[in-house]
Amino acid sequence: MAIRKLIFYRKLISKQSAxxxxxxxxxxFDNEIVGIFKHFTAHWLMWILPLVIFVLISSIFYRGVxxxxxxxxxxxxxxxxxxxxxxNLNAAAHANLINYDNELSQAEHDLEKSAxxxxxxxxxxxxxxxxxxxxxxxMLYYNALYYSAGLYSIMDYSGLIATLNxxxxxxxxxxxGLTTPPLIxxxxxxxxxxxxxxxxxxxxxxxxxxxxxxxxxxxxxxxLLGNLPKHxxxxxxxxxxxxxxxxxxxxxxxxxxxxxxxxxxxARVSGSPIAMLIVVFFYVIAAxxxxxxxxxxxxxxxxxxxxxxxxxxxxxxxxxxxxxELAMPWIARLISSIEPLTYALNKLFDLFLRHAPYxxxxxxxxxxxxxxxxxxxxxxxxLVRRLYRKETLT
Amino acid sequence: xxxxxxxxFIRLSLRLLGRPMWLLLLISVSLMSLVYSNGTIIDxxxxxxxxxxxxxxxxxxxxxxxxAKIKVKLYDNSWQxxxxxxxxxxxxxIMIPRNFEKRLLSGETITIPAYGDASSRxxxxxxxxxxxxIYQQILTNFNTKIMLNNGFSPQQISIILSPIKGQTEALxxxxxxxxxxxxPGLLVMLLQHSFLIASTRTNITLNSLPQGKPPKxxxxxxLCGLLPIWLFLSLVLFGLWPWILGYRQxxxxxxxxxxxxxxxxxTLGLSKLxxxxxxxIEMIYLTLAFLTTPVFYLSGTIWPLDAMPLWVQFxxxxxxxxxxxxxxxxxNQMGANxxxxxxxxxxxxxxxxxxxxLGIFIAALRDGRVRRYFRxxxxxxxH
Numbered sequence: 001m002a003i004r005k006l007i008f009y010r011k012l013i014s015k016q017s018a019x020x021x022x023x024x025x026x027x028x029f030d031n032e033i034v035g036i037f038k039h040f041t042a043h044w045l046m047w048i049l050p051l052v053i054f055v056l057i058s059s060i061f062y063r064g065v066x067x068x069x070x071x072x073x074x075x076x077x078x079x080x081x082x083x084x085x086x087x088n089l090n091a092a093a094h095a096n097l098i099n100y101d102n103e104l105s106q107a108e109h110d111l112e113k114s115a116x117x118x119x120x121x122x123x124x125x126x127x128x129x130x131x132x133x134x135x136x137x138x139m140l141y142y143n144a145l146y147y148s149a150g151l152y153s154i155m156d157y158s159g160l161i162a163t164l165n166x167x168x169x170x171x172x173x174x175x176x177g178l179t180t181p182p183l184i185x186x187x188x189x190x191x192x193x194x195x196x197x198x199x200x201x202x203x204x205x206x207x208x209x210x211x212x213x214x215x216x217x218x219x220x221x222x223x224l225l226g227n228l229p230k231h232x233x234x235x236x237x238x239x240x241x242x243x244x245x246x247x248x249x250x251x252x253x254x255x256x257x258x259x260x261x262x263x264x265x266x267a268r269v270s271g272s273p274i275a276m277l278i279v280v281f282f283y284v285i286a287a288x289x290x291x292x293x294x295x296x297x298x299x300x301x302x303x304x305x306x307x308x309x310x311x312x313x314x315x316x317x318x319x320x321x322x323x324x325e326l327a328m329p330w331i332a333r334l335i336s337s338i339e340p341l342t343y344a345l346n347k348l349f350d351l352f353l354r355h356a357p358y359x360x361x362x363x364x365x366x367x368x369x370x371x372x373x374x375x376x377x378x379x380x381x382x383l384v385r386r387l388y389r390k391e392t393l394t
Numbered sequence: 395x396x397x398x399x400x401x402x403f404i405r406l407s408l409r410l411l412g413r414p415m416w417l418l419l420l421i422s423v424s425l426m427s428l429v430y431s432n433g434t435i436i437d438x439x440x441x442x443x444x445x446x447x448x449x450x451x452x453x454x455x456x457x458x459x460x461x462a463k464i465k466v467k468l469y470d471n472s473w474q475x476x477x478x479x480x481x482x483x484x485x486x487x488i489m490i491p492r493n494f495e496k497r498l499l500s501g502e503t504i505t506i507p508a509y510g511d512a513s514s515r516x517x518x519x520x521x522x523x524x525x526x527x528i529y530q531q532i533l534t535n536f537n538t539k540i541m542l543n544n545g546f547s548p549q550q551i552s553i554i555l556s557p558i559k560g561q562t563e564a565l566x567x568x569x570x571x572x573x574x575x576x577x578p579g580l581l582v583m584l585l586q587h588s589f590l591i592a593s594t595r596t597n598i599t600l601n602s603l604p605q606g607k608p609p610k611x612x613x614x615x616x617l618c619g620l621l622p623i624w625l626f627l628s629l630v631l632f633g634l635w636p637w638i639l640g641y642r643q644x645x646x647x648x649x650x651x652x653x654x655x656x657x658x659x660x661t662l663g664l665s666k667l668x669x670x671x672x673x674x675i676e677m678i679y680l681t682l683a684f685l686t687t688p689v690f691y692l693s694g695t696i697w698p699l700d701a702m703p704l705w706v707q708f709x710x711x712x713x714x715x716x717x718x719x720x721x722x723x724x725x726n727q728m729g730a731n732x733x734x735x736x737x738x739x740x741x742x743x744x745x746x747x748x749x750x751x752l753g754i755f756i757a758a759l760r761d762g763r764v765r766r767y768f769r770x771x772x773x774x775x776x777h
């Protein structure tokens with residue numbers, strides 16, 4: 001009987017504390033909703049800056065594919081064949097040829113100043129050498145430091161040379177006096193998988209948008225915690241209630257930005273938008289917990305902001321967009337696996353372009369939930385103490 | 395006057411040495427560089443689904459395996475290979491079709507399909523080029539055998555197969571190192587960004603001292619006190635870092651200083667403008683932290699400026715880092731002369747001057763000095 005009573009009272013107490021928790025959470029949530037846009041900083045961090053940056057990044061990469069890149073040429077032969085090469089290369093999509101006559105030093109100078117991204121050099125007696133079987137080499141030098149521009153500017157060159165070689169093959173065989181046997185024809189078709197829009201920069205924009213949202217969430221969390229009134233009775237439901245409106249806001253904002261990106265890039269979406277929403281929601285929660293961690297383990301809010309700088313570079317580098325995880329050294333893979341951005345980005349890409357089952361979505365959400373759990377354990381004693389610490393912001 | 399300048403200069407320099415928060419920049423760069431420690435991509439797993447199992451298909455696989463960039467994994471069926479590429483265990487899948495050898499010998503046209511993961515643009519581009527080169531080599535080998543059997547000499551075969559030996563040559567970045575592609579622009583941006591934060595913070599702190607604004611010479615002395623640390627950082631980032639990561643570094647240390655100093659001076663002008671616009675230390679962090687990624691993209695290193703809309707090109711040209719990246723990458727990695735970059739130096743200093751002047755004007759407007767000046771002029775005219 002006594003045990004039954006004990007269990008009953010325990011249940012009652014736990015029910016009561018859950019009710020208290022929810023009550024405090026609700027009150028804090030409602031308070032925050034009412035005053036969410038009271039200060040300019042909130043407007044700045046919640047929509048002005050995110051949208052300005054979104055427009056800027058989308059505009060930077062709006063072309064997606066590079067066409068008509070400036071390519072210099074020096075034609076020391078000036079024959080029918082050499083003119084055919086320059087004319088056809090210019091007519092192709094990626095290069096816009098600029099004649100340097102014979103001013104090699106000027107062309108070199110422009111290449112070094114990135115005014116042109118490649119330089120085609122056709123040697124003297126080029127056509128005569130081709131016809132007499134001396135196999136001359138027209139060289140196409142390209143800037144491999146400015147890699148995108150350099151790579152695109154030479155894209156049409158190998159196809160053009162292959163076509164010309166086929167044309168001259170019969171002439172040369174006839175000159176030798178032998179008939180060319182039927183040669184093997186193997187077509188090597190290289191296609192890019194998971195390129196939803198045919199736009200090669202789509203991923204860069206996508207990852208930048210998802211990555212920057214994490215920073216906005218972390219900064220907003222630190223700003224919010226740093227500005228909580230010190231005289232109020234601070235408790236966990238109170239803090240969670242304060243944070244919850246921002247979880248909803250940033251989840252909506254990211255989904256909105258992704259939708260805009262998909263719309264303007266005309267990208268194909270193969271996954272479920274609901275699953276996407278769930279992943280983004282957990283991603284925002286993980287980012288908020290990172291904000292709490294930074295806030296709790298720093299002396300001042302400004303110090304916490306300083307560490308965001310570290311986070312910016314790391315998240316961007318290790319998200320797998322600059323260098324894919326498969327090509328990273330093991331230590332980099334380890335760091336990459338600590339970053340919530342890696343999981344969120346991979347799963348969002350999967351939901352867009354690959355075949356991601358719901359179980360894998362749940363797995364990602366579970367991984368993203370590890371962050372708040374671990375961080376709650378880490379900051380359980382520090383957070384309230386830190387929230388009461390007075391500091392001045394100049 | 396000189397004494398005040400010197401005192402402020404020394405005080406700030408010593409403070410920075412005593413509390414070296416600027417080392418965060420080096421920690422950040424070190425961590426970011428770990429990802430590039432392999433230089434370029436090596437041993438990227440690629441599936442080959444051999445549906446032919448003949449000598450010719452095995453020759454093809456052997457040739458593919460000679461590339462250092464890829465590591466061939468053999469698969470019996472395409473379903474498993476696609477499953478693995480979907481789960482990010484593979485980077486590409488190459489299919490060798492059934493009857494490959496038979497159709498090869500009978501002179502039929504054969505198509506070898508390959509699919510790469512296009513979600514990584516850089517790597518996909520590299521792998522595509524590498525595979526195409528290997529494929530060309532394989533094709534030449536097969537055709538050489540056929541022509542040898544038809545009585546052609548090796549020299550004749552070479553002439554007939556390639557009457558023109560078209561070649562492409564990668565400049566300024568041997569082996570196409572990822573660090574060399576990313577870091578020159580990124581490091582300039584980080585240097586500018588960290589200096590901008592430090593100088594704006596110094597400006598705001600001096601503006602809001604409890605005892606009131608100090609004389610201008612103290613401002614100048616304190617801001618100049620930041621320069622030695624950031625010049626040292628520029629030596630580390632542009633001189634030492636390429637050496638550590640194994641990419642091209644050509645500029646001498648005095649040249650690096652000559653290029654970094656205008657960048658820092660231009661940034662000082664920008665920081666004056668930001669100080670007057672932002673006015674709170676918190677706002678510096680809540681604004682500048684987010685601009686790092688767009689500023690990096692705007693530098694023109696990973697995506698050319700010509701491909702951006704005109705208004706974005708204009709914004710890009712308003713940033714000292716865009717001109718500095720063009721100059722530092724040009725001199726330090728591409729071997730351009732510093733003397734060819736006076737236009738870049740001039741533009742950085744001009745931008746710094748314009749921003750600084752705008753900042754001073756806004757400050758004067760806020761203090762009411764502009765109003766007083768015009769009122770005084772107006773009164774003077776009336777008299």
